[in-house]
Amino acid sequence: MAKIDEVAKAAGVSISTVSYALSGKRPVSAETRTRIEAAVLELDYHPNAGARMLAGSRTNIFALTEPFRGDTHAPTHMSFVLAASIAARRNDYDLLLLTQEDSSRGMSRVASSGLVDGILVLDVAPADERVALARRIDIPTVFIGVPDDHEGLVCVDLDxxxxxxxxxxxxxxxxxxxxxxxxxxxxxxxxxxxxxxxxxxxxxxxxxxxxxxxxxxxxxxxxxxxxxxxxxxxxxxxxxxxxxxxxxxxxxxxxxxxxxxxxxxxxxxxxxxxxxxxxxxxxxxxxxxxxxxIPQRSCDVAVDLALRALEANPPAPSVHLIAPExxxxxxxxxxxxxxxxxxx
The missing domain is CATH 3.40.50.2300 (Response regulator)
Structure with a gap:
């Protein structure tokens, strides 16, 4: 498993700069951040989960990965963002919105940073690049949508x-x-x-x-x-x-x-x-x-599943389909x- 010093060496920066880039505690230039993110992806670096969740503490933040592409229908997608925000807030959680088109990079960054307790995945593609990443990272991930290859994933969606x-x-x-x-x-x-x-x-x-x-x-x-x-x-x-x-x-x-x-x-x-x-x-x-x-129905279930994944008995991988009305x-x-x- 890669260590933070290997990421620093690959990116050509100091260990503290890698730490700042991943934690967001201090500003890092866009060019430097890009090099660090590339090194994190290449080396498949993940910080120690025990340190990230020291003494069982939580950040009370979920990341919501929602890439904005040229064909994105903004009204529909933003209705899901709002619904997820309401569901999270109801459980005393905030959302960190990830909108970059290279969705895996943003998802990998927050998974490595320790900033969030879990990740909600929106705008799911049939062959979604985030599927493989969700299987690798050690942070709960819930897909609001069902990719073609959903083995081992937790998904929720309208049927x-x-x-x-x-x-x-x-x-x-x-x-x-x-x-x-x-x-x-x-x-x-x-x-x-x-x-x-x-x-x-x-x-x-x-x-x-x-x-x-x-x-x-x-x-x-x-x-x-x-x-x-x-x-x-x-x-x-x-x-x-x-x-x-x-x-x-x-x-x-x-x-x-x-x-x-x-x-x-x-x-x-x-x-x-x-x-x-x-x-x-x-x-x-x-x-x-x-x-x-109804976005709220899907997002309520997704947030509930993400919260349950943080407990001692997390939900088993499965597809939760909401019956149509x-x-x-x-x-x-x-x-x-x-x-x-x-x-x-």
Missing amino acids: FEAAAALAVQRLADAGHRSVGLIGQPAIAYDNSNFPPRVRRGFDAQADECGLDAQFRTSGSVRPDAITTRRGTAELLDAGVTGLVVHASEEAIREVLAEVGERGLSIPADVSVISVASSFDAASLAPPLDDIPL YHSRGSVGSVREGPEDTAR
């Missing part, structure tokens, strides 16, 4: 697949035989863990119900009106009568605008359900049935019979 399946089943029960999913921007299906899970749940339930199912994104990198309107138009032209929308509030408004400009009525002509929305679907015109993503607001109706159906 997105069940949420999408619930929406499809509602449409099937109302007699819809052709359904469409308007999803996240295309890049989200590579960078985030939850959009693929929604699509899997949508496709699997549509297949089980024997429905024709189609999918469109709401943009490439960010939601955009042109892509969303075009996708909605294509689905409606193809005969889709039930829409499941897993997208931003801005994108959903474009979906509703396209439906309205065609002279179609919700739910008489088209049924619409919002899935995993972190905004108030009741405020839309018309109000939509939705299966909400359906809120009915009258945007789903029975399929209107066409002339051929009436004749029969």
Whole structure:
């Protein structure tokens, strides 16, 4: 196991400078800090856990790693930051927010510094680089999200697949035989863990119900009106009568605008359900049935798990999925019979 003097030698600085950089007790130049962080990562350095938690003391701080990338949808992500802050504060904890795009570096730095008691991981990617680091460090880590490789991790999240399946089943029960999913921007299906899970749940339930199912994104990198309107138009032209929308509030408004400009009525002509929305679907015109993503529920569970990890009997590695809740607001109706159906 690497020692602090080896880190100092690799970074070309004194041992005290390494200590200051990791503890934050004194300012260190950005260039020097970068060299030290690189040496910490390369040598996989971790300070002695006994010294860090001397006499069982705690810092009462959790780190929250939330990298801000070019495709980050700020309103959704900040709602999780706020929810995590509220959950932490309720337990007399503060949060140290880590937003650098190189998320492993910041996470490694705080794990080595002794500044925090645990780490909460947000904006989880399917193949998240923080997974390997979480397995190496000796500090409790809870993922708010489920990476593809989650063996040995503690994760908590909405059951997105069940949420999408619930929406499809509602449409099937109302007699819809052709359904469409308007999803996240295309890049989200590579960078985030939850959009693929929604699509899997949508496709699997549509297949089980024997429905024709189609999918469109709401943009490439960010939601955009042109892509969303075009996708909605294509689905409606193809005969889709039930829409499941897993997208931003801005994108959903474009979906509703396209439906309205065609002279179609919700739910008489088209049924619409919002899935995993972190905004108030009741405020839309018309109000939509939705299966909400409630950040506070996920963050409350995550903070509780992080606190339990500091006790004598920490929680075993597992995935904690929050059951979806359906809120009915009258945007789903029975399929209107066409002339051929009436004749029969």
